[in-house]
Amino acid sequence: MKSVLHxxxxxxxxxxxxxxxxxxxxxxxNSKLTYSLFQNNSAPANYTxxxxxxxxxxxxxxxxxxxxxxxxxxxxxxxxxxxxxxxxGIIVDKNGYILxxxxxxxxxxxxxxxxxxxxxxxxxYQGSIVGYDKRTDIxxxxxxxKDVLPVIPINLNRKPRLGxxxxxxxxxxxxxxxxxxxxxxxxxRTGSGVTNVNTLDLSPGIQEFIQTDAAINSGNSGGALVNxxxxxxxxxxxxxxxxxxxxxxxxxxxxxELSLNIMxxxxxxxxxxxxxxxxxxxxxxxxxxxxxxxSGVVITSIDPSGPAxxxxxxxxxxxxxxxxxxTDLKQVMNIIASSQPNTSLAFEIMRGGxxxxxxxxxxxxx
Numbered sequence: 001m002k003s004v005l006h007x008x009x010x011x012x013x014x015x016x017x018x019x020x021x022x023x024x025x026x027x028x029x030n031s032k033l034t035y036s037l038f039q040n041n042s043a044p045a046n047y048t049x050x051x052x053x054x055x056x057x058x059x060x061x062x063x064x065x066x067x068x069x070x071x072x073x074x075x076x077x078x079x080x081x082x083x084x085x086x087x088x089g090i091i092v093d094k095n096g097y098i099l100x101x102x103x104x105x106x107x108x109x110x111x112x113x114x115x116x117x118x119x120x121x122x123x124x125y126q127g128s129i130v131g132y133d134k135r136t137d138i139x140x141x142x143x144x145x146k147d148v149l150p151v152i153p154i155n156l157n158r159k160p161r162l163g164x165x166x167x168x169x170x171x172x173x174x175x176x177x178x179x180x181x182x183x184x185x186x187x188x189r190t191g192s193g194v195t196n197v198n199t200l201d202l203s204p205g206i207q208e209f210i211q212t213d214a215a216i217n218s219g220n221s222g223g224a225l226v227n228x229x230x231x232x233x234x235x236x237x238x239x240x241x242x243x244x245x246x247x248x249x250x251x252x253x254x255x256x257e258l259s260l261n262i263m264x265x266x267x268x269x270x271x272x273x274x275x276x277x278x279x280x281x282x283x284x285x286x287x288x289x290x291x292x293x294x295s296g297v298v299i300t301s302i303d304p305s306g307p308a309x310x311x312x313x314x315x316x317x318x319x320x321x322x323x324x325x326x327t328d329l330k331q332v333m334n335i336i337a338s339s340q341p342n343t344s345l346a347f348e349i350m351r352g353g354x355x356x357x358x359x360x361x362x363x364x365x366x
Contacts, residue, residue, distance in 0.1 A: 047165075047167060047181070047228055049230065050167060050226060050227070050228050050229055050230035051167065051169075051179055051230065052230070053153050053229070053230030054152050054153060054167075054169065054224060054226045054230035054231070054232070055120060055169050055177060055179065056119070056120050056121075056150035057090060057091040057092075057149075057150040057151055057152035057224070058088060058089070058090055058091075058120070058152070058169040058170065058177065058223055058224045059088065059089045059090070059091060059098065059117050059118060059119055059120075060086060060087075060088060060089075060117070060118040060171040060174075060176075060177070061086065061087045061088060061089045061098075061100055061104060061105075061115065061116070061117055061118075061127070061141070061171075061222060062084055062085070062086050062115070062116040062117075062118065063084065063085045063086075063087075063104075063105065063107065063108050063113060063114070063115055063116075064084055064113065064114045064115075064116065065084075065085075065107060065108075065112065065113045085104075085107070086171055086174040086219055087100065087101070087104040087170075087171065087219055087220075087221045087222050087223075088100065088104075088169075088170035088171045088219065088220055088221060088222040088223030088224075088236070089104075089117065089141060089222045089223075090152050090222070090223065090224045090232070090235060091149050091150060091151055091152060092151065092152055092154065092232070092260065092263065093151065094148075094149060094151055095142075096142050096143040096144060096145060096149060097130070097140060097141070097142055097263065097267065098117060098127065098140070098141040098142065098143065099138065099139075099140060099222070099235055099259055099260075099263055100139050100140075100141060100221070100222030100235075101137050101138065101139060101221045101222045101235070101237055102132045102133065102134055102136075102137045102138060102139045103137055103221065104139065104221050104222050105129060105132065105139050105141070106132075108129060114126065115127040115128065115129070115141060117141065117143050119149075119150070120150075120177055123147075125143040125144075125145055126143070127141040127142065127143050128141065128142055128143075128144075129141060130142050130266055130267060130270075131266035131267075131270045131271055132266065133262050133265075133266065133271070133272040135272070135274075136254065136258065136262055136272070137237060137254070138235070138254065138259055138262045138263065138266075140263050140266045140267065152224055152226070152230075152231075152232045153226075153229070153230050153231045153232060154231065154232050154256065154260070155229070155231045155232075156256065156257050156260075158227070158229075158231060160184055160187055160210055160227070160233050160234070160255070161184065161187070162184055162185075162186065162187060163183055163184060164183060164184045164227055164228075164233075165181065165182075165183055165227070165228045166181070166182060166183065166184055166212055166214055166225050166226065166227055166228075166233055167179050167180070167181050167214065167225070167226050167227075167228075168180045168181075168182070168212065168214040168215065168216050168220060168223065168224075168225050168236055168251070168253075169223050169224045169225075169226065170216070170219060170220035170221070170222070170223025170224070170236055171219050171220070171223070172216075172217035172218060172219040172220050173217060173218060173219050174219055175219075178220075180214045180215040180216070181214055182212045182213040182214030182215070182249075183212065183213060183214075184210055184211070184212055184233075185211045185212055185213050185249075185250070186210075186211035187208075187210055187211070188208050208255060208258070209234075209237070209252040209253065209254065209255070210225065210233065210234045210252065210253045210254075210255055211250065211251070211252055212225060212251050212252075212253060213249040213250070213251070214251065215249075215251070216236050216238075216239050216251035216253075217239070220236045221236060221237060221238070222235060222236065223235070223236045224236070225253040232256045233253070233255075233256055234253030234254055234255050234256055234259070235253055235254045235256070235259050236251070236253050237252050237253055237254050238251070238252050239251045239252070240252070273340060273341065273364060274336075274337045274338075274339075274341075274364070274365040275336050275337065275338075275339035275340060275341055275343055275345075275362035275363070275364070275365065276306065276307065276336070276341070276362060276363045276364060276365035276366070277306065277307060277308050277312075277336050277345075277360060277362060278302060278303030278305070278306015278307055278308045278309065278363070279299050279301070279302055279303065279306070279308050279312060280299070280300050280301045281297045281298060281299045281300055281318070281329055281332065282297070282298060282300055282329060283297060283298075283328050283329050284296055284297065284298060284317070295319070295325070295326070295327060296317045296318050296319045296326050296327075296350070297317070297318045297326055297328065297329050297332050298315065298316070298317050298318075299312055299313065299314050299315065299316045299317075299318065300314055301314055302314060306363065307360050307361055307362055307363045308360050311358050311359075311360050312347065312349065312358065312360065313351065315351070316349045316350070316351050317349060317350040317351075318332060318347055318348075318349055319348045319349060319350055319355070320346075320347070320348035321335050321345055321346070321347055321348075322335070322345055322346050323346070323348075336362065337365070339362055340362075341362055341363055341364035342361060342362065343361070343362050344359050344360070344361050344362075345359065345360055345362060346358075346359050347359070347360060
């Protein structure tokens with residue numbers, strides 16, 4: 001009997017000991033885990049490197065417009081009414097070339113106007129207008145300085161994709177450089193450009209836009225849209241806003257490649273030189289049921305003073321241009337816009353059920 005009681009007693013003591021030790025081990029592990037969570041020196045997920053790489057190249061643009069009735073006869077600043085506007089720009093070249101929107105500087109040609117460019121570090125330069133393109137809402141400025149200027153990273157081989165994380169950098173409401181984040185909501189949004197300040201024409205046009213839900217506000221115009229590497233993706237341009245429909249989170253940027261191509265033309269020629277055909281047209285899919293079975297673009301009207309007058313006619317269906325099969329209006333517009341004036345284009349058309357070919361010598365778009 002004694003041996004049985006001794007065995008039971010020993011078992012109880014051993015069991016209690018195991019429970020106590022196990023409890024202490026669990027507490028120690030929890031303590032180590034808690035310490036690890038609160039003492040971890042690694043940084044939280046962030047886009048700091050992208051911002052550090054790109055933000056210094058995004059500048060504040062200030063335009064000072066002196067009233068037209070000021071004749072310069074007095075140095076009394078109190079007698080001169082000066083209006084200031086602010087926006088953003090992007091340094092894209094070490095020689096001081098800066099991209100911004102045309103609608104940012106469209107009043108800067110007024111006599112007495114001055115453009116100031118301010119870096120992130122507060123250093124300010126006077127800028128000048130190299131040229132602009134109203135059609136794409138792109139303008140090029142330049143600052144002349146011997147200082148080493150920050151330049152935004154450019155990688156045109158990395159194409160923007162739907163769902164890419166993007167950062168919008170600019171100077172909204174002149175509160176100072178601000179970064180907002182979103183994703184690319186759509187690519188290839190076609191449009192004819194910005195018709196008024198922050199008003200976007202999304203009718204078919206020669207231009208494609210990047211759509212994002214990153215917050216873009218007044219003053220962000222001309223600022224940079226960059227990817228998570230800090231690379232230049234697009235130039236912030238406009239926001240689609242509607243008080244009635246409470247629209248938000250729909251903003252647009254001009255793709256980097258288009259912006260840089262337009263800038264190159266402006267620097268080289270002082271303007272963008274585009275071919276002009278002088279027609280209006282629409283996709284076959286927009287026409288009647290009898291046309292939808294065909295492929296091409298149907299001409300709706302002809303400019304009587306344009307190069308296509310008496311060569312192409314309303315109702316003609318453009319099937320091919322220079323041997324290239326036409327699928328939509330955007331394709332035709334791109335071919336014409338990318339062709340130089342005095343270029344002859346061969347149009348294969350369907351007219352009254354008959355297949356015809358005619359050549360048109362392009363003029364320059366004005």
